[in-house]
Amino acid sequence: xxxxxxxxxxxxxxxxxxxxxxxxxxxxxxxxxxxxxxxxxxxxxxxxxxxxxxxxxxxxxxxxxxxxxxxxxxxxxxxxxxxxxxxxxxxxxxxxxxxxxxxxxxxxx
Amino acid sequence: xxxxxxxxxxxxxxxxxxxxxxxxxxxxxxxxxxxxxxxxxxxxxxxxxxxxxxxxxxxxxxxxxxxxxxxxxxxxxxxxxxxxxxxxxxxxxxxxxxxxxxxxxxxxx
Numbered sequence: 001x002x003x004x005x006x007x008x009x010x011x012x013x014x015x016x017x018x019x020x021x022x023x024x025x026x027x028x029x030x031x032x033x034x035x036x037x038x039x040x041x042x043x044x045x046x047x048x049x050x051x052x053x054x055x056x057x058x059x060x061x062x063x064x065x066x067x068x069x070x071x072x073x074x075x076x077x078x079x080x081x082x083x084x085x086x087x088x089x090x091x092x093x094x095x096x097x098x099x100x101x102x103x104x105x106x107x108x109x
Numbered sequence: 110x111x112x113x114x115x116x117x118x119x120x121x122x123x124x125x126x127x128x129x130x131x132x133x134x135x136x137x138x139x140x141x142x143x144x145x146x147x148x149x150x151x152x153x154x155x156x157x158x159x160x161x162x163x164x165x166x167x168x169x170x171x172x173x174x175x176x177x178x179x180x181x182x183x184x185x186x187x188x189x190x191x192x193x194x195x196x197x198x199x200x201x202x203x204x205x206x207x208x209x210x211x212x213x214x215x216x217x218x
Contacts, residue, residue: 001164003112005121012114012121014162016177016217053123055110068125108125 004032004098005051006043006075013039019056023087030071030100031083033091037098041077050075050100053108061107068108073100113141113207114160115152115184122148128165132196139180139209140192142200146207150186159184159209162217170216177217182209 002017015037023031030052034041044050052071061067078084078097087097111126124146132140139161143150153159161180170176187193187206196206 001110003123003162005114005123012160014112014114014160014179016162016164051121051123053112053125055125070123
């Protein structure tokens with residue numbers, strides 16, 4: 001599961017999505033389908049920093065079966081263009097694509 | 110998977126744990142085993158607010174198979190007492206128990 005955290009002043013807002021929904025571009029950006037995520041989009045207009053964790057119980061991690069990654073980056077919402085159209089073909093329910101530019105990524109588990 | 114968010118000034122810190130590790134007390138507090146979580150503990154000393162999401166791909170949600178909950182509350186770390194000892198018997202690797210008092214909980218998926 002994926003948790004995506006943005007900030008509105010002092011208040012974190014968390015939305016979740018599924019690991020399988022994340023696509024990685026050739027220049028290492030993450031593309032995440034957005035069906036709702038209105039508060040996330042509003043937060044990003046004020047502060048484009050984003051924090052993600054990605055975890056899987058089924059994949060072998062550092063210590064046992066189960067792994068996790070923590071990512072810091074910046075985000076923007078795409079509502080047109082090639083990336084949006086490609087994602088819209090896969091997920092007809094999306095209204096936008098959340099694009100994340102990775103600043104740092106660490107394996108936590 | 111569970112994501113647990115605390116704040117250090119303007120910076121959210123996210124740690125993850127597994128759904129099956131969460132125990133619920135008779136007075137509806139969440140008990141979560143803590144093996145590390147040092148930054149979470151430090152953040153809570155300054156600001157005891159905590160935000161959690163709990164998701165499962167396997168459980169039927171509102172729209173499809175897959176469900177999620179979002180919880181806001183306050184937290185403290187327990188390193189002794191009945192709750193700690195009970196959890197320590199189940200999870201011998203823990204150094205503390207993260208106790209969450211729920212302020213609000215909503216089903217998001």
